[in-house]
Amino acid sequence: MEYEPQDFFEGRQLEVAQLIYDGDEVKLNEKLPSISKEELNRPVKADMTLLFWSVLNSIYDKNTPERLKIITDLVKAGADPLQPRPEGGSSPAEFVMKADKGIWVKAMLDGGLPPNAKDKVFNEPIVFQTIKAKNPETLKVMLDYGADINIRDSLQQTLLMDAFFSSAFEHMTLLLNRGANPNPVNINNLSLLTAVNRQIKDSQDGSEYNVQCKKILELMLLKGAKEAQ
Numbered sequence: 686m687e688y689e690p691q692d693f694f695e696g697r698q699l700e701v702a703q704l705i706y707d708g709d710e711v712k713l714n715e716k717l718p719s720i721s722k723e724e725l726n727r728p729v730k731a732d733m734t735l736l737f738w739s740v741l742n743s744i745y746d747k748n749t750p751e752r753l754k755i756i757t758d759l760v761k762a763g764a765d766p767l768q769p770r771p772e773g774g775s776s777p778a779e780f781v782m783k784a785d786k787g788i789w790v791k792a793m794l795d796g797g798l799p800p801n802a803k804d805k806v807f808n809e810p811i812v813f814q815t816i817k818a819k820n821p822e823t824l825k826v827m828l829d830y831g832a833d834i835n836i837r838d839s840l841q842q843t844l845l846m847d848a849f850f851s852s853a854f855e856h857m858t859l860l861l862n863r864g865a866n867p868n869p870v871n872i873n874n875l876s877l878l879t880a881v882n883r884q885i886k887d888s889q890d891g892s893e894y895n896v897q898c899k900k901i902l903e904l905m906l907l908k909g910a911k912e913a914q
């Protein structure tokens with residue numbers, strides 16, 4: 686079912702939500718200077734925010750340049766793409782990083798989302814959420830906008846390691862071809878090369894996973910991966 690602005694919003698927030706729903710970027714930009722940051726970011730029913738509303742109103746057949754620009758305008762005006770949702774829900778930025786297209790995260794980056802930002806709950810770099818997407822589109826956009834390709838999480842794992850442990854081989858290929866360190870080592874002193882070799886040994890020879898591991902190992906070695914001496 687399609688939601689309407691009044692399903693969530695009221696008052697001045699409803700006026701903004703209606704303009705977002707209508708895709709009226711010109712009128713929205715006239716209105717935004719009079720809206721406080723508190724109003725922009727205040728969650729309403731079902732923890733909906735105006736920024737999330739703008740994302741929901743730019744998906745499927747609505748992902749027009751004008752509607753995507755509304756996301757950018759809201760972030761520029763002070764809507765917080767890193768605002769967490771209750772009960773561990775994704776912030777708007779983390780939510781769009783798991784998408785199968787990079788257009789929504791690009792809209793937030795154009796509005797001022799820092800590519801190396803960390804989330805406000807776990808203090809982990811948000812770019813790691815791109816590994817959960819079914820293809821590397823969002824990761825590519827983040828790298829294009831300056832995300833650190835060798836950034837590490839709290840386990841000292843890089844994006845490349847995280848991608849391997851998530852069986853995200855397309856993401857790994859992109860990272861290696863864009864110059865990621867081919868053999869990072871995590872907090873437990875486990876190197877990626879060791880982890881890949883172990884999985885090749887432990888998985889069924891000739892299985893799809895085994896073949897993917899061998900392919901990625903070949904690319905890692907080509908890019909200079911060596912065991913630490």
